[in-house]
Amino acid sequence: MRPHVVAQLAVSLDGVTSGFDVDLARFYALATLWQEDVTLIDADTILAQEDVVRAAPRRGAREDGPLLAVVDDRARVRSWESLRELGYWSGVLALYADQTPARPLDATTRELVTGYEQVDLTEVLEVLGRRGARTVRVDSSGALLRASLALGLVDELALLVHPVMVGGERWCDTRRLGLRHAGTEVFEDGVIWMRYCVTSGR
Template sequence: MLPHVILYNAVSLDGRITGFNADEELYYELASKWDIDAVLMGINTVLMGFKAEFGDKFEEDLDFIIKRERNPEDPRPFLVIPDSKGRIRIWSELFKMPYLRDIIVLCSESTPKEYLNFLDERNIDYIITGKEQVDLKAALEKLNTQYGIKSLRVDSGGILNGILLREGLADEIHLLVHPELVGGFKSNSIFQESNISSLEGIIKVKLSHIDKLKNDIIWIKYEIIR
């Protein structure tokens, strides 16, 4: 069984996810009210948040990471990160985030053995699905059966969102639309995928909620029509 998946993004009025004054406090305040079991975050989103590059490794307290408390009754959500190439090494910083229960890494059969050993040394759980890349559908099913994850929020950019949408794995889209226009030619929308060949490839949604919040920011919620 697949968990219920919510795509969540702050966007400008012209649909950009960067280049505008996003209200991060409002973004996380709203997210904190949702009853979810995990947060799925893309690699680029993680690294951008910590101003890190692929492969960067910060100073870490390895003993703390290994012996950290792992309470099965902890109500906080898991952090789930797909990383089949072993590019994230800043786990010491991620474990400092107080609103997360623990971390699960999604890997594939092509993930370097060295990286799996790296995770094992830090007592970090991982799931292996897919050959060259993570099979997200199989990974979501394992998150449900192995960890009891029934609902999941996606904090990511357009690439991971695009995969989830094209594979029919997303159930809802929540947008905080900010009253700013970014413009430009570079594509950085919430949905990045190959161009569709016909209108039959359009993903249709149904409006289920709209609300005006502070500073003229609009919260829009859509259900994805199967």
């Protein structure tokens, strides 16, 4: 059975995901409410923070934490050990495709290979479900989230809407999505947390 898939992202009033300040402590405190079994993230997000990850204290794997699964079609991530030891996740899983470049022979990171040129996200979720995952949180505001929505894989979407106009490319054309309102919370600084059930992804 496929896990329940949730996604949360911070956006401006005009639907842009960058160019404004986000209270990350609040963002991730809200994200913990889903108690995900797996955090699904893409290589670009990891690579953008790789220097910070490598310099961060190594607290050791968190036994009761979620599994970190990283979509890495081109085998670009190298900081697996640092990610494993950050203290947020119970372990890491590299998601590769058949045509992903060869990894070092001494690589110790667990792998799941699906798809030919690109990771097959549908199969990934099916495998994770068979392995006991009930909730997967997509930690992305870019291509991974858009692909997941296009494939109809996201069940729940939360938007932290910030009271700023940024200008630029919108993160997604939500007119293509069937969204059913599930709740709204307004914070003192004007940020609005809006939650939706996704009834259609195509």
